Amino acid sequence: xxxxxLLESRQLVKRFGGILATDHVDFQLPQGAxxxxxxxxxxxxxxxxxxxxxxxTPTSGEIFLDGVNVTxxxxxxxxxxxxARTFQINQLFADLTPxxxxxxxxxxxxxxxxxxxxxxxxxxDFVDEAMSLLRQLGIxxxxxxxxxxxxxxxxxxxxxxxxxxxKPKVLLLDEPAAGVPEHEREQILDVVAALPGDVALILxxxxxxxxxxxxxxxxxxxxxxxxxxxxxxxxxxDPRVRKVYLGEEEVNV
Amino acid sequence: xxxxxxxxxxxxEAVKARAVLLGRSRWGIAEIxxxxxxxxxxxxxxxKLSLLSEIAILGLLALSIDLVLGYAGIVTxxxxxxxxxxxxxxxxxxxxxxxxGPWSDPLxxxxxxxxxxxLIGFLTSFLVLRGSDLTRLMVxxxxxxxxxxxxxxxxxxxxxxxxxxxxxxxPVLGIWDFDLFGRTAFIYSMSVLFVLFVIAxxxxxxxxxxxxxxxxxxxxxxxxxxxxVNGRLVAIYTIGSFYAGVAGALxxxxxxxxxxxxxxFHRSADALxxxxxxxxGHLYGGLLGSIIFRTMQDVLGNITPQxxxxxxxxxxxxxxLFVRGGILGLLAxxxxxxxxxxxxx
Numbered sequence: 001x002x003x004x005x006l007l008e009s010r011q012l013v014k015r016f017g018g019i020l021a022t023d024h025v026d027f028q029l030p031q032g033a034x035x036x037x038x039x040x041x042x043x044x045x046x047x048x049x050x051x052x053x054x055x056x057t058p059t060s061g062e063i064f065l066d067g068v069n070v071t072x073x074x075x076x077x078x079x080x081x082x083x084a085r086t087f088q089i090n091q092l093f094a095d096l097t098p099x100x101x102x103x104x105x106x107x108x109x110x111x112x113x114x115x116x117x118x119x120x121x122x123x124x125d126f127v128d129e130a131m132s133l134l135r136q137l138g139i140x141x142x143x144x145x146x147x148x149x150x151x152x153x154x155x156x157x158x159x160x161x162x163x164x165x166x167k168p169k170v171l172l173l174d175e176p177a178a179g180v181p182e183h184e185r186e187q188i189l190d191v192v193a194a195l196p197g198d199v200a201l202i203l204x205x206x207x208x209x210x211x212x213x214x215x216x217x218x219x220x221x222x223x224x225x226x227x228x229x230x231x232x233x234x235x236x237x238d239p240r241v242r243k244v245y246l247g248e249e250e251v252n253v
Numbered sequence: 254x255x256x257x258x259x260x261x262x263x264x265x266e267a268v269k270a271r272a273v274l275l276g277r278s279r280w281g282i283a284e285i286x287x288x289x290x291x292x293x294x295x296x297x298x299x300x301k302l303s304l305l306s307e308i309a310i311l312g313l314l315a316l317s318i319d320l321v322l323g324y325a326g327i328v329t330x331x332x333x334x335x336x337x338x339x340x341x342x343x344x345x346x347x348x349x350x351x352x353x354g355p356w357s358d359p360l361x362x363x364x365x366x367x368x369x370x371x372l373i374g375f376l377t378s379f380l381v382l383r384g385s386d387l388t389r390l391m392v393x394x395x396x397x398x399x400x401x402x403x404x405x406x407x408x409x410x411x412x413x414x415x416x417x418x419x420x421x422x423x424p425v426l427g428i429w430d431f432d433l434f435g436r437t438a439f440i441y442s443m444s445v446l447f448v449l450f451v452i453a454x455x456x457x458x459x460x461x462x463x464x465x466x467x468x469x470x471x472x473x474x475x476x477x478x479x480x481x482v483n484g485r486l487v488a489i490y491t492i493g494s495f496y497a498g499v500a501g502a503l504x505x506x507x508x509x510x511x512x513x514x515x516x517x518f519h520r521s522a523d524a525l526x527x528x529x530x531x532x533x534g535h536l537y538g539g540l541l542g543s544i545i546f547r548t549m550q551d552v553l554g555n556i557t558p559q560x561x562x563x564x565x566x567x568x569x570x571x572x573x574l575f576v577r578g579g580i581l582g583l584l585a586x587x588x589x590x591x592x593x594x595x596x597x598x
Contacts, residue, residue, distance in 0.1 A: 053477065054476075055473070055477075074476065075476040075477055076476045076479050076480060076481060076482070077479075079476070079477060079478055079479030080479045084477075084478075085477060087473075087474070087477075091471050091473050091474040091477070092470075092471065092474065093466070093467045093470035093471055093474070094470055094471075095466060095469075095470055096463070096466060096467060096470065099270055099273075099274065100274075100463060101467075103274070103460070103463070104460065104463050104464055104467055104478070104480075105478045107460040107463075107464075108464070108478050108479045108480050109478075109479065112460055113460055113461065113464050113480060113481075113485075114460075114461055115459055115460045115461060116455070116456050116459045116460075116461035116462070117455055117456075117459060118459060118460075119274070119275060119277070119278035119455075119458045119459060120274050120277075120278075120458060120459065120460055120462075120463050121270075121271050121273075121274025121275045121277075121278075122275070124263055124267070124268075124271055125263075127263070127267050127270055127271040127274065128263040128264065128267040130267075130270075131264060131266050131267040131270050132264065132267070135264075135266070140266060143270055144270075144273055162474070162478060165478075166478060166479065
């Protein structure tokens with residue numbers, strides 16, 4: 001029995017004026033997937049993720065999350081249905097602390113975000129979960145500092161912690177390691193590796209080393225369309241892929 | 254809950270972190286001192302009680318803007334509309350009751366004033382959900398101008414430019430009549446301000462309050478984590494309108510009068526100015542700002558009756574240019590610097 005499809009797009013199209021940013025993409029992501037989305041700059045990777053997560057509305061086509069058509073759903077509704085993402089450019093709350101950020105996310109997940117009379121922190125189970133997430137990402141020591149003044153790499157880790165706090169079924173990581181120092185990259189990989197096996201993961205990344213270490217399957221996006229899909233070996237040995245993409249930099253797998 | 258505590262022991266770090274979080278909602282010494290001094294003014298400044306209750310009312314109006322702007326980031330120039338709606342609603346109720354019966358009861362009047370303002374706030378909140386700061390500024394200003402015009406034109410109801418005469422609230426709780434010296438007005442306004450402040454304080458320290466600050470910081474991410482951003486903004490805008498309406502109701506009851514001046518543009522602008530003076534996003538900013546604003550108006554008005562606004566303007570420009578975040582922002586900055594220096598030693 002093949003694993004069920006958690007996320008699917010059918011003939012997904014997004015136009016910005018005359019530009020076809022997403023070109024009739026048919027895509028399936030099974031449960032437990034470790035899938036990398038690669039492609040040259042401007043291939044439409046982030047547009048695709050924005051369509052999947054509900055930040056952008058598609059021009060045409062459909063999106064299914066766990067078998068439900070979510071094409072018309074807001075980002076908020078998709079998040080509640082089990083979709084989480086990180087952003088290529090940090091989207092955090094500069095005036096809050098990392099702990100508060102996670103408390104907020106957990107409260108939202110547990111439908112406790114409307115609670116208005118008890119102070120933040122009254123739910124000790126939330127605090128415990130938030131702290132163990134921070135520990136997992138190695139940023140426990142900065143739990144109470146202002147997010148806005150944290151080092152870039154730490155913010156990147158918090159970006160992932162927020163998505164993990166949503167306990168998603170599908171997790172979209174948009175260049176999580178971009179701008180992160182080498183030693184913290186390992187931490188990101190460790191965290192990703194430690195995710196529950198049934199979570200379906202999409203990783204957009206430029207760092208080929210990271211992609212080939214992480215991914216069990218790869219899609220190459222070129223000019224908004226799916227160019228080719230396959231296992232890392234197939235992609236690495238595909239002469240067409242080498243030509244349009246990998247050819248730019250010699251890659252040793 | 255009990256199952257959880259039995260099956261799962263939180264880590265020592267989590268226990269400490271929880272203490273830090275909860276510590277933020279504990280009452281500090283400065284806070285307690287503020288309210289003790291405020292109450293003591295009844296004895297310290299017995300000749301200024303009318304002015305002090307006016308300050309308390311303006312402070313409540315500025316607090317309502319703080320909830321909406323300082324926490325949720327909704328820029329508004331129209332809070333005066335809700336103040337006016339509250340004033341006229343409570344004023345008309347008191348007039349209708351003619352000093353007797355439930356319609357003239359001040360506390361019921363507060364709910365009538367606040368309730369009407371909240372209703373209009375709720376209905377107009379959908380206009381401020383979308384758009385930039387500038388759009389919101391214009392929409393809130395536009396709503397305030399409409400309310401202002403209605404108050405001026407509907408003479409049969411509001412008395413037009415003559416104001417609403419014959420506002421006769423009955424004694425507070427049926428015991429304390431409003432007196433010439435403003436004693437009842439002071440205790441009444443202060444008590445209402447304090448009760449609403451305590452509620453506002455609970456709100457901003459709650460998960461709901463935290464979510465507002467997150468929306469202010471990054472609406473895109475709050476949606477991505479599944480937060481109903483529009484619902485939260487509607488809620489706080491409605492609450493803010495209620496607060497402004499109660500402030501207006503207090504004004505009508507304590508002065509036994511309501512005039513178009515209550516809904517005029519300068520009411521909104523002054524209240525915003527007070528908040529910026531004191532510092533937005535601290536809850537106390539509006540209260541401090543109203544004290545400073547009214548005191549400056551009083552003192553400078555005595556020295557240079559014609560030019561006091563010049564000095565007010567100069568102070569505002571100075572504050573905004575050199576001290577980001579108003580007086581409380583300045584104090585917070587100094588405290589941070591002190592702790593950092595202390596930590597370095």
